[in-house]
Amino acid sequence: MDQFRALRYFSKVAETGSFTKAAGVFGVPPSSLSRRVADLENSLGATLLKRSTREVKLTEVGQRYYTQVLDILNQLEQSNEAVRSYQAKPMGHLHISSMVGFGERILLPLLDEFSQLYPEIVLDVSLSDELSALSRDDVDLAIRGGYAPNERVLAIKLMGNQFIPVAAPSYLAEMGKPVHAIELKQHKGLYFRTPNGPTPWLSYINAQWQDVSAPQVAVSNNGNWLGDMAAKGKGILMVPRWATAHHLESGKLVELVLEPQVQINQNNDMAVYLLYQKQRYLVPKVKAAVDFLVARVKC
Amino acid sequence: MDQFRALRYFSKVAETGSFTKAAGVFGVPPSSLSRRVADLENSLGATLLKRSTREVKLTEVGQRYYTQVLDILNQLEQSNEAVRSYQAKPMGHLHISSMVGFGERILLPLLDEFSQLYPEIVLDVSLSDELSALSRDDVDLAIRGGYAPNERVLAIKLMGNQFIPVAAPSYLAEMGKPVHAIELKQHKGLYFRTPNGPTPWLSYINAQWQDVSAPQVAVSNNGNWLGDMAAKGKGILMVPRWATAHHLESGKLVELVLEPQVQINQNNDMAVYLLYQKQRYLVPKVKAAVDFLVARVKC
DNA sequence: ATCTTTATTGTCATAAAGACAATAATAAGT
């Protein structure tokens, strides 16, 4: 039995819920699929699909098997793709998904140069703070603030992602410069909205984590706007150092040194990670992009 | 091309470093492996193996590919094994749908023991008197009163479902004990509401079926409540023997012996059936439950 | 109850893989 074919047939039938539709995809008569799937079920000694004339549904085992088979077929396809493109030069679509802030400040400015280096690569960049599934999908490279989701994905730490409190000199002149973390509660706060809600300000005071968030003046998922608000003296903002470097240099914002430290997360080992499937490093376009980004960004 | 076969051949050749040895493992001539591996290389457009007469070595891509392929083949084998294991021992979700009365009185008390017997089965029990279509719903087992519905479903008669008239001694003391069925019309009736409406009382009098229903005092689809009403002397109730056994034993209700017999249906071969779908490959969890229930419940 | 859609089965045609012998290539032994 051609197991590979049987698995593709089976998973397509499961996906479409119909032998006829799936047969259409492969350009063969439904009877072929029926026979191959029956062979497969026979070899496993289990019923994978509940058939009726109107719909085809997965059984319980079928559902489990389907999930795994889909994953296996995907991996195989990726491995094949990697080998096929092995000796070709970097080309084709490269889908990069990045956090918005990092994308705007760091990634996009670099990509011009990358495009010139590899003119045959068509860039497709998505900026979003939602964490997209790297695994089964169409994303070649992802840049995220968290850790690797599974062992098939490789994570390279690009840079630290420590959030620091900043404010405009004018704001500090008016409201006073806070020294102890607890004083923040009397200030005005500008907040990032992550997919999990606005990020609180935390500080480790008297052997305990305390929320020292100031009253909200503005909340947004747009870092630029929050930065501008802060520069206008509207409040204090917790922001990654790399995202506000230009404001710090120009003097529009200054870093607040607080005692004890204020963070937005109990573990302060936040970092920006470059994620990709390790089996895809063989694909020239992926390798080119990974190498390029690591060379340019990594501290 | 049977890609999995090609992959198995390829990886065995890579592992043994020889077409001849690998061929021995599969019990086919080396020429077959040579052809399949060549096909594979052809389809990938890359050379995976460096051949010489003395040894076969992996190329650089070949090495990468080999590692990934090995992983994929392992996963597939595991998935297949998982299915076989599922077919070998009772496990997974078991969805049982039962009539309310039977479920409460008989089924649920038994299921604790069943759970202990088969800890890997997760029970999902729905109690309802609607007759859910066994085929289209995701019900593994159904318990219903009535007759065996159709071909594709296997039905096992668990117990009789004959309805008998019962009343409280206090009620009989007050209202008199009916002897002939026709007298019931002068009594008070408690009625089940089935999905088809309240069940009438029927009796075969003078070679004719007659409705001998008493005026309705209460109608409900809740057997417990009707039983309690009857025990309080509110009226006469037609109820399955198994559902009122406890009241009969405690003497709170007594069975009425009427001439001629009173039934709720013209055919008196009502029974409680255990229904499950006939499958090509027997699912252990279903078999376990069927066997268990038959052993415990069947008279 | 009838119709329509859909999966399955039967039968034949076609394509793919295996078997076996022959050949070519290369490293080892002399």
Added chain:
DNA sequence: ACTTATTATTGTCTTTATGACAATAAAGAT
């Protein structure tokens, strides 16, 4: 340097597996 032995590959035929197409059966929808 020459021979030998081992091993992969190629040619040809046979066997097996898959596809094609028509016919049948079953289940939901009208």
